[in-house]
């Protein structure tokens with residue numbers, strides 16, 4: 001894999017870098033952030049990254065991966081305008097910034113817009129990828145190599161990226177929220193916090209593995225837990241009566257609406 005430079009050293013950058021090192025990718029990885037030198041030093045020790053600056057990253061990386069918050073992106077694009085070359089590939093993980101913003105600010109530079117998730121950290125990301133207008137097959141392969149190393153990938157068109165984000169990009173947070181609420185339900189019924197946490201986490205972990213390894217659909221797996229007139233049915237009936245489907249659909253819609261709002265804000 002070619003030399004990669006990360007601009008941004010936060011949650012998403014670290015999850016990807018940890019994943020790349022975990023699968024044995026030994027390429028040069030340079031990283032810069034805004035001000036947190038301590039974080040860069042820690043990442044150097046943990047993941048053999050080279051703490052760097054934006055200027056050096058532009059000079060020394062074939063692939064530049066943008067992992068700053070959307071509000072900081074336009075500033076970074078301005079800083080990249082001077083020295084970036086069309087032989088370099090730009091990959092952005094930012095939510096809510098359309099491809100045209102990158103292409104307007106950096107004409108002629110190939111850009112791939114991706115939406116991974118933080119499970120890159122354990123090589124289980126589900127990453128959506130969208131190709132920009134000057135992206136060729138070799139650029140697609142370069143982007144794919146990074147994100148296939150840390151999980152599964154799916155090429156889509158840009159109009160599908162916000163729907164994808166509302167399921168797999170933000171989705172881990174929904175699952176963590178559900179886990180938190182399951183722990184609290186256990187504590188409310190008299191379990192200790194420690195026991196409730198172990199029960200909830202192991203249950204989520206086991207169910208995830210069943211989804212991946214059993215070859216059965218989620219509906220079939222649910223039915224196998226649910227005895228007629230039994231305890232699970234009593235619990236599921238509450239989810240249905242309170243319209244879990246409506247709650248989840250509305251949450252995913254809110255995620256997409258916010259992304260669209262951001263895209264209007266950051267289209268300059």
Ligand SMILES: NC(=O)C1=CN([C@@H]2O[C@H](COP(=O)(O)OP(=O)(O)OC[C@H]3O[C@@H](n4cnc5c(N)ncnc54)[C@H](OP(=O)(O)O)[C@@H]3O)[C@@H](O)[C@H]2O)C=CC1
Nearest residue numbers: 008009010011012033034035036067068069070072094095
């Ligand atoms: N977290 C997630 O689950 C996902 C996030 N994303 C996207 O990833 C991007 C990053 O998110 P996340 O990692 O959570 O954010 P974090 O806040 O954890 O990290 C942001 C990083 O950007 C750095 N930074 C800010 N401004 C600059 C600058 N001008 N130059 C260089 N570095 C800068 C910060 O440095 P410092 O710490 O020094 O201020 C920090 O290291 C976002 O755009 C988000 O939409 C996409 C998919 C999932």
Ligand SMILES: O=C(O)[C@@H]1CCC=N1
Nearest residue numbers: 094095165169170171
């Ligand atoms: O919350 C956010 O905006 C980012 C995008 C997907 C996950 N986290």
